[in-house]
Amino acid sequence: MATKLKSRKKIDQKRERGGKEPKYYEVFARKDSHSELAHVGSVEAPNDQLAQVRAWYIYDQHQWREMCVVPLEAIITVTEEGKSAKIKMA
């Protein structure tokens, strides 16, 4: 096959997955300007740009008017202070 990668797939977990532990982003979207911005899921990505693209293609069930991603580490829990927010994986 002409377009298969010639070398074996090697993944640098730390660099390519965002650190020792995978880095997660929460995805929020709204269908139209009347709808609320709602949580639609999560994505794993090593940086903001890849999180944006991965979220866009994974959660493509609607033609979203607006979509945004928030790093999980940026979420400050209120009811369970000190614990990490719970995520819903795609």
Add this chain to the structure above:
Amino acid sequence: MVYTPGNPGSKLDENFENDLLAIADTKLVLGNWYAECTMNGRSLPDFAAILGMCTANYGHTRAIYQYLAAHGHEYDHVERGRGPEEICSSNLLDEAPSGWEDFIVSTWLAELSTWMLASGFLNHEDRAVAGIAKKIGQETYFHLKYAHGWFQIIGEGKTQSKLFQSAFAVRFPLSLQWFGPTRGKDPLHAAGIRDVPLKKLRDAFIKEVAKAETLLGSALEHDKSIKFAKDWRSDARRFGPMPDSLFEVVRFKDPGLAH
């Protein structure tokens, strides 16, 4: 979806058709690159992103083929009836990627160059053409962002940066060549079919490429003067026929699946 061939009597300008085919065929090969390399993605979300970019490129290709079919071409022939010597894809994608960094470099340059050429038709008098160009731009935004995300990661690794640089040194001249000779004729601009001169699009392409240096954290070394092969065909924007091994990958294998 039922395909309606439109009015076969209305012929397009030959140079305009050539440019549309160059964009569509390059995107056909690019879509196949993504399809073939999906499993080389780094994680499950990466597979979804690569497949999304794959289908988007196939969509652009078929939209252009359908437009050509509405202007005197046989759709089946355009999509499935052409041999390797008739497909006008960029030489940039002739050779299979040698690794992940080469894959990122090549797909990024293919996305950017096809978008640059398509952007010249954003103000085309035919709304269908302007609409296709706009759609390509909207979707390429994410494809380029994908590459930019990877530049950051590649830039953090010494070996990866070196691999990126060596892939860039090979692929960049091929992508620049796609725009044709700097002092070549520009019949589409002269005829008013494209409102932006080709030289301006080429310069914008070089400028956009240079922006990657910030994300990579290093300078991209390249020679902007391109030597054109003797068998360069300006109508196809390539030299030589598509390699047989690549044609075997991209050729339409099951016409029944098309309906």
